Amino acid sequence: MDQLLAALDAGWRVLLVGLVLGAGLPAMFAFGVRALAWGTGGEAEVHASGVVPKPHAMGLVVASTMFLFVIVAVLLGLSYIVAHGLGYALTFNGILPVFTPK
Amino acid sequence: MMNVTPEFILLALVVLTALAFDFTNGFHDTANAMATSIATKALSPKAAVTLSAVLNLAGAFLSVEVAITVTNAVIRIQNADGTPKAELMSDGGHGLLLILMAGLAGAIIWNILTWLWGLPSSSSHALFGGLVGATIAGMGWGGVKWIGEGAKLDGVIGKVVLPALLSPAIAIVVAMVGTSLVYRITTGVAQRYQESSFRWGQIGTASLVSLAHGTNDAQKTMGVITLALIASGTWSSTHEIPLWVKVACAVAIASGTYIGGWRIIRTMGKGLVEISPPQGMAAECASAAVILTSSQLGFALSTTHVATGSIIGSGLGRKGAAVRWGVAGRMGLAWLTTLPLAALVGAAMWWIGHLIGGTAGAVTVFAIMCAAALYMRWHSRRDPIGHHNVNDEWADPGNAEPKVPISGGVH
Secondary structure, eight states, X not given: XXXXXXXXXXXXXXXXXXXXXXXXXXXXXXXXXXXXXXXXOGGGBOOOTTOOOOXXXXXXXXXHHHHHHHHHHHHHHHHHHHHHHTTEEEEEETTEEEEEEO | OOOOXXXXXXXXXXXXXXXXXXXXXXXXXXXXXXXXXHHTTSSOHHHHHHHHHHHHHHHHHHOOSOOTTGGGGTBOSXXXXXXXXXXXXXXXXXXXXXXXHHHHHHHHHHHXXXXXXXXXXXXXXXXXXXXXXXXXXHHOGGGBOOSOSTTSOOHIIIXXXXXXXXXXXXXXXXXXXXXXXXXXXXXXXOHHHHHHHHHHHHHHHHHHHHHHHHHXXXXXXXXXXXXXXXXXXXXXXXXXOOHHHHHHHHHHHHHHHHHOOHHHHHIIIIISOOOOHHHHHHHHHHHHHHHHHHHHHTOOOOHHHHHHXXXXXXXXXXXXXXXXXXXXXHHHHHHHHHHHHHHHHHHHHHHHHHHHOHHHHHHHHHHHHHHHHHHHHHHHTTSOOOTTTTTSOOOOTTOOSOOOOOOOSOO
8 A cells, every 4th residue: 555655656747847848848849849930931831822921930949949949958958868868867856957976 | 619418409599588578578569659640640651660670779788787686576485685586596497488488478478369359468467476486386476576564666556556556646647748838839830830830749759758768677687687698607797788688689679679569559649539740749758757767766666657648638638639538548447457467477387387388388388378379479479560551540339430630720
């Protein structure tokens, strides 16, 4: 029974963080794609025939920000794997990630 | 130079068997990271297995953390510090080496059998199952650590059964939410444009899964081999792994990955759900997030279960997409039976090795394993699946008409 509770306890944490990162990042990426399509205009967007959507510079800015965010998150994941393998633990100082030797 | 004694032959067989297991571990799990990228053509099949192999190789070298106590999760053949139990050490560690040998042989046979069936079963469950079976045969029921003490997740229940029940469910939810968000957000984006963008995201997240796999799984075999070396007295440190063991394991898992378990890749990429690039990205991102979070929290789980759960979730999260529950059910059955059946084979192997006795017993176990592997490999030639046909339309058995692929979510 203790084991089941311990597993559920770990499970809901994994679910919570998993939702933020595992569903949040694709959503972020999707916003980037959406903004990029809006920024590019033309055939990137679904449009009625005859009315070609105009490009918007703002869309490109938003898209770059979103993609940058996702890339940073993926790099963080990467550095986590590397640090974990090399015997470092990941802790958070506020929101800034810090790697300390185990 | 070492004399070729019976003990040395036994040790060499154990090391060879462990490396063979590492190889099957590699090809069994290529699909976890790369099935979605192959199915959506984000990467060509050859490019995908090459990328995954390189990342697994790098991952294996990255893990300096010593996994020497790996068997302690489920059986009691080691002390807490990683040294083998004294009672198994008589006769040049023969007792311990035979348990390792039989357990690994059981795991390999089960891994190849599920590959033949195209089912993604967990390699770590197969390893633990084989070891549990060989231990029950060799030391009785008391040799197995069934359940952890108190709230510390340990033993067969805490490290294997409970995570196996929870992790696919978690991955399904995460991937389902991710997929549904992605489709909602990208409404109005032309389908071709949307798909080409998501292919890039997919490659990035799939790479993370591959690297994480290399750091986790190669370590287990390194731990087992080092334990065998300690038992036979050729190595003494429990804090270090010999360099050649590390190199051999890294090469074994990477070459297994490169060979690619195409039958399993096909089932995961085409059989469960018709995957589009946005679904693929959401699924891989969910897998990477769940695997890394669990590893941070010390929650042991199987990459296979998470990856499969994520793919099912990506099918549930998309309107109009269908999950082939028949295929998912067969997988579920394979998951439930992996531990007990690998245990059964492991136990049988131990009895064979024990009854024949000595070096001849170990050689017989090794020969049976090779024969079984070759037979299954020969059997697979009747219906070969490789990079050339891995993406062919999925035809349900008993339903001659191939399923119509689901068109994109955006019109």
